[in-house]
Amino acid sequence: MRPRSSRDESGRQADGGIAIRVRNLRVNYGEHEVLHNIGFDVKAGETIAILGGSGSGKTTLLRSLVGLERPSGGAIWIRGQDLCCISPREMAELRKKFGISFQGGALFGSMTVGENVALPLREHTRLDDSTIEVLVRLKLEEVGLSGYEDYNPAQLSGGMKKRAAIARALTMDPEILFFDEPSAGLDPIIAAGIDDLILKLKRAFGMTIVVVTHELASAFLIADRMVLVDKGNIIAIGTPEEMKANPQPRVRQFLDRVPDPEVSADEGFLDRLTQNLRL
Amino acid sequence: MPVTETLGQATIDGLAYLGDLAILMGRSLHAIIVAPFQGQRLRGQRVVHQAMSAGVGAIPILSLISFFIGVIMALQSAYELRKLGAIALVARAVAISITRELAPLITAIVVIGRSGSAFAAEIGSMKVNEEIDALETMALDPIQFLVAPKLLAMLLMLPCLTTWADFMGILGGATFGVSVAGFTLGSYIQATLHSIAFRDIVTGLIKSVMxxxxxTAVGCQEGLSTGLGAEQVGRSTTSAVVKSIFLVVAVDLVFTLLFYFTTSR
Incomplete structure (x- = not known):
């Protein structure tokens, strides 16, 4: 347990232009620790890209930031509030200031695109139906999906689903936007369109944006700073220029897209293959 | 693993599962009864939608099944009563067995097949597609948003469906009574009304609410505990049906015992 004074101190510091502060964060899945001592800050209005390979723990990190995973140690402050110690009601209030675009879109299949986008407004505001309708059209227009209000999510292509999910994430005019793999599984043209959209949102609304991705080109285009996660550890933090100049071998390997050495060249390879066999 | 350890573990798992169901029920009932007084709206439209699909949608198949069960009960009881020269008691046998036991149980089994499995599949797919996570991050409590409307709809619809099944079952018995056992429709209805007490119907309805x-609890719990992947949705659905049937029969036993010992003295 951390001493209360240090939490309060960090909490106050977090108010001064820091939107997200993470310190010594550890997350376990059962016995297995997937994030080890993660720590970084995200300034208000900044776009940060969390980069990492598959299984590096970057999605777990994002899920922890939005309160979907409970850390086994360390702390996360969002807008100065310590996630570990806030009440469910405070968490709900905080989440109203989030917008999250999930990897698969996570649009509600039982609702139309328009109803999906309208849902946060219907649930959290007392706006009348016609105002909500106008706002839904506005948000869909912002992501280039005007006229798709009455479509079912199943009728949309992968890129359109992501756009609709972004429109839903924008509905409550969030202060912090989270994207989980925004361009994964999309063709380069559609992926570039999503990058453009993120840049547009950044310029137009000055939102704090956290993007989890493994797409290097996309990350270098949209990010003010980058966090490179490898095997549950942060191995580098910096601006795109600093990352390009980073000499660490693992950073270079990731940025220069160099594959891991062949497993069969490994000394223990044969032992691993034949272990537990009665030969 | 020794047998005692396996038994012990199974008991602990079973009790933990019942605990999970109780927590889910408690939170849903809180959302239905308390939360509206704390300024949180109860989603009436979702309740109506659920009531229509789980309740009204079940009427055709439930009517047919309970009618058949009524005829079968009349046939089976007439088979024995005929030997005793007491075929006139068919109406009584049908009325009591239908209202006290068969209508609530058959209704529950039809609803498990139609709606319990659907709850598990719907919530399970939502879990797999990150829709439950999306709800949470939109500051919407999945229990308040998804489970509570289903629970309220089921608590309202099950007694209604059971009453309808009572009627259809007795109608089935009457069809046999009028065509084979020498009743007129009027005399059959009179014999039925004479043989059932208000208590018989009420005990059946209390059971149906339970x-x-x-x-709802089992269907939604199975959906919410679905693992990753489409295969898990199928598993949750199967598990919801099997566990619901077992628990419905177990609850039936407990309540029947309770009614027996509280009303037979």
């Missing part, structure tokens, strides 16, 4: 709670 069944509604069990079916």
């Amino acid at each position: 069944f509604g709670a069990v079916i």
